[in-house]
Amino acid sequence: MSAQRPAAPAGGPAAAPGGAAPGGAGVPRPGAPGGRPRGPGAWMAGAGMPGEKSMDFRGSGARFLRHLRPERWALVAVLVFGVASVVLAVIGPKLLGNATNVIFDGIVGKQLPAGITKDQAIAGLRADGQDQFADMLAGMNVVPGQGIDFDQLRRILLVVVVIYLGSFVFGWLQGRITAGVVQRTVYRLREQVESKLSRLPLKYVDGQPRGELLSRVTNDIDNVSQSLQQTLSQLITxxxxxxxxxxxxxxxxxLLAVIALVTVPLSVWIAAVIAKRSRPQFIQQWAVTGQLNAHIEEMYTGHSLxxxxxxxxxxxxxxTDRNEKLYDASFKAQFISGTIQPALGFVSNVNYLIVAVVGGLRVASGTMSLGDVQAFIQYSRQFSQPINQIASMANLxxxxxASAERVFELLDAPEQDPDPVDAAHPDEVxxxxxxxxxxxxxSPDVPLIEDLSLDAEPGQTIAIVGPTGAGKTTLVNLLMRFYEVDAGRITLDGxxxxxxxxxxLRSQMGMVLQDTWLFGGTIAENIAYGVDSATQEEIVAAAEATHVDRFVRTLPxxxxxxxxxxxANVSAGEKQLLTIARAFLADPAILILDEATSSVDTRTEVLVQQAMNALRAGRTSFVIAHRLSTIRDADVILVMEHGAIVEQGSHEVLLAADGAYARLYASQFAAAVSPVD
Structure with a gap:
């Protein structure tokens, strides 16, 4: 069955920065050979999504039930209150049937002559040839000449009101406890996901579209919460x-119970067939939701470019393409699963018809009372209704x-190696x-760094230069253990x-990246990030040393x-100055600067270089730079190509060698007279 798609919007978010092909389905890589790993924004969300494989519904469902284990006593309370509520609700129709019998008996009894017994009335009816009426009267509790017993009717109805009120109270308590169970379970699930994110290696994060990862953490967990909230209590009830x-x-x-049960296998079969067809659509729906979120997030962050x-x-x-995929998957999932309820409703109505006919015949024959038939018809409705509810909950x-499995895939992702139990630490850093x-x-089949050895003495400034993709940032990532070395080792003070x-390890390091990062908060809070005990005077001193104070004073x-x-309310250069002030305040033993002055103007760069010279005093510094003018005073300059150190020495020594460094330097400070090969 097809459906009319809504019209596509005339405009939309912009395409991926960096020339990514719209709708591309390239498989994400953790990093480009010979260079730093690509950031999450570099990957289009159309890459293979984990949710596209077939889902282990039973295994994932059982695993999710294990997450409810800490709530077992609360679930016991839910079950107890549910039983109490259902028992009282089930008693109600039987009592209402008794009330119907009181009314019907009174109406029929009023029509019979007073002063005779029930048996005499039956004998008189048979003598008049009214055998069917006599059979029905035999199954009734009538007193000839007596009308409706309103006192008995009042007592029955009062008991029914009390019973239904009790059922409501127990049902309310069940719902209240269920809400707590669901929210605490989802709370723990969010905690597990948050803890997992802190243990994921950078390789995993770099290889995932950021919007897809956020979709698992937010949308999928919210969907799990809503599904559990709507099904747990209702399923038990x-x-x-x-x-x-x-x-x-x-x-x-x-007899009527057996007739009613005949349609149950048919209902179960219909529900199972429809649910089986809807399952792949729900898997596709949430997989495409992650893809669409990744695309929107990427386009939003790169909109201006x-x-x-x-x-x-x-x-x-x-x-539009991904929105249409989501529309198709969502429509099919909801439509297919939505046919369960009307299909089972049809079966229920057929069952109702059969019960009503057979029940009427039994009343006429005197084998059942009218009130019992009425109660049975109510029970028949109550019996089919929860079955229909259970079936209709299939889509939820x-x-x-499907969402839970996507969250479990994140929780099952390979983690970084755990820290050693008996961790070592240098006696003096x-x-x-x-x-x-x-x-x-x-990638195992694409070597990047092979047999690299390097010594950086305390207080030295080590500058790392080289063409893009030479492995400069990779070297720093290995030092900070964002990635683990494949062979050899890296030591800090032995x-x-x-x-x-x-x-x-990282507490001894301060880092200023080319890509600045600030969080929502005040400027003072951003500078003091990582130094909880920083005073206002220390924050201002760090800002003055890095020339942040001069523009902060101009803000209201x-x-x-x-x-x-x-x-967004500060310039790119001001953001970079703030990150430099943050590193200055942290006062690390090792300083890592990855193109730390790339976003500041020439005049500010001179001021920042002066601040950096003071900051680097007595500290080991690793400076990644493309502007060679910023690292001429470095103690050692490393020139990297294809993951290897091809030259090292001071600025003067490397220029005199007339090698790779000299070519880089000449390309920046000499006019090109011929095209660069």
Missing amino acids: SVLTVVGVLGMMFWISP VTVFGRQQEAAQTF LQSGI RGRVAFEHVAFSY TDTREMTRDA DGYDTVIDDEG
């Missing part, structure tokens, strides 16, 4: 209602389990760093960094100025 109603039906009339390159139409087309369960025969590659905890709220998480 429905199952208990089926059991209770079935018992009452057999008590009233085994893509607008400049005029890629709006391609991005809009990519958005399918959707919830002076800042001596040694790379000893280090080898590393992002201690293998793998024998230290990551927190202990000064250091209390609130910036958003994208830093």
